[in-house]
Amino acid sequence: AQSVTQLGSHVSVSEGALVLLRCNYSSSVPPYLFWYVQYPNQGLQLLLKYTSAATLVKGINGFEAEFKKSETSFHLTKPSAHMSDAAEYFCAVSDGGTNAGKSTFGDGTTLTVKP
């Protein structure tokens, strides 16, 4: 069985500050890991994914995440927050293979960016 824990349901940062959203996972097989973003009244959009290649993954809008097997973590970071980054962020894990799209999602972290 797989599970995802996102630490902090709400994170607030100032514009220009570092963004750090935490994700820990549990998986019995080598995982595929994802971060999705959901803006108000929009569908989930893939930010980035880890599929067993490079452990540091770069995504859209300046976000990146590092896969750390020893810590079972896949934290999302961005060096400098922008107002447009305010959204809900979801971490997800799947076991890859022929059903890689069957993901287990965390409960989400709402990011607020203060001017």
Added chain:
Amino acid sequence: GAGVSQTPSNKVTEKGKYVELRCDPISGHTALYWYRQSLGQGPEFLIYFQGTGAADDSGLPNDRFFAVRPEGSVSTLKIQRTERGDSAVYLCASTDIKGGVTGELFFGEGSRLTVL
């Protein structure tokens, strides 16, 4: 190009009624997924289609829920005898062959179901 389209965007119904939710995937995407997102939670997997067949329906909560994809494109999620606990946003996602290997999903905006 067009993304995943879901209709209706909002549906309010009464307890015990039957509901159909429709998903029109991105053209050419062979894999289609249904997820359910309850308030304050992340999406939960319901069912996965590869072509016309349900390859994995392990997430359907009970036999009141059923989904079809008769021609391998549009899918309909059907809920019989709705209950208040069925209230949620129902998300549809599709992916192409490459995405099916890497797990990248393209989501629609969802259908918000409210059961009174």
